Amino acid sequence: MISAIGIGPGDPSYMTRLGEARLQKADIVVGFETVLQLADDLVPVTAERVVLTYRNQEDQLAQVAARHADGARCAVLFMGDFLFSGYQMLERLERACGERAERIPGISAAQLVAAAGDVCFDETTFITFHRRGDLQPFQQRLVHTLQEGWNAIVIPRPWDFMPHEISRYLIEQGVDERLPLEVWENLTGEEDHWSGTLASCPDSFSDMSILLIRTLTPIPSAV
Incomplete structure (x- = not known):
């Protein structure tokens, strides 16, 4: 499973319960450094973290898609709600996977x-x-x-x-x-x-x- 999760505007208490549940079961957690830091307390200690930058995101997302195809549970984190700002990255993620991600909007x-x-x-x-x-x-x-x-x-x-x-x-x-x-x-x-x-x-x-x-x-x- 690969889940796109809006983490909310900053305070982790604004993440939805479904988003938190998916995140806590993830084998791989993906996001920009700022986003990963905001969700830090909710990321499983056993999860691998993949840090995106504006330059490497397409390559990194392709590698995450390959891991997803091998059966890893992947959570890709977005600041706020990807439907408000971040939809382009969601599209890149889904192109890399060749399928629609589970979409869990957040508070924006x-x-x-x-x-x-x-x-x-x-x-x-x-x-x-x-x-x-x-x-x-x-x-x-x-x-x-x-x-x-x-x-x-x-x-x-x-x-x-x-x-x-x-x-x-x-x-x-x-x-x-x-x-x-x-x-x-x-x-x-x-x-x-x-x-x-x-x-x-x-x-x-x-x-x-x-x-x-x-x-x-x-x-x-x-x-």
């Missing part, structure tokens, strides 16, 4: 931001820039979302499209610089929170940041 930082910021997802668009390749279609989608009067929850891309660059880009595209902006860092860990506007966004956030951009126009309440 986007959900926590929505809860903390008192916004609901049916009035909010989620966009992640934490991906490889051309960002332009996603950048334009964010512009249109805000111009149409919807809230947006946004994950930046380290380190070339961070909160400051996102704010500057939106203003250059004609988005109102007065839109309220909030940035959270290290959710469920040593959290930090900043609030201001697009125009006042500082250039000082870490790669563990996520944004909430609010509309100035109230969205009509559902009947």
Whole structure:
């Protein structure tokens, strides 16, 4: 069995019970170093750990797929929820295996931001820039979302499209610089929170940041 497991935003208590059960039975546990460290207390002491980097991940995933084909129980860990940010890696994993992995979503930082910021997802668009390749279609989608009067929850891309660059880009595209902006860092860990506007966004956030951009126009309440 090979399981793709979202471990949550940082605090291990946010992992689902099913994800924890699969992890504790794994022969091989795979993930980026930061993710493995966050899940450290839940990884079996007998499990082999395979550390991914952005350069070696395809080779490492191919080796894990071969071990899976030989009968090893493999758990591949993703920060937060792979359906929010990490889907490209999930696709690489499944291509390497030649089959669909067991998918166990986790709690994402986007959900926590929505809860903390008192916004609901049916009035909010989620966009992640934490991906490889051309960002332009996603950048334009964010512009249109805000111009149409919807809230947006946004994950930046380290380190070339961070909160400051996102704010500057939106203003250059004609988005109102007065839109309220909030940035959270290290959710469920040593959290930090900043609030201001697009125009006042500082250039000082870490790669563990996520944004909430609010509309100035109230969205009509559902009947």
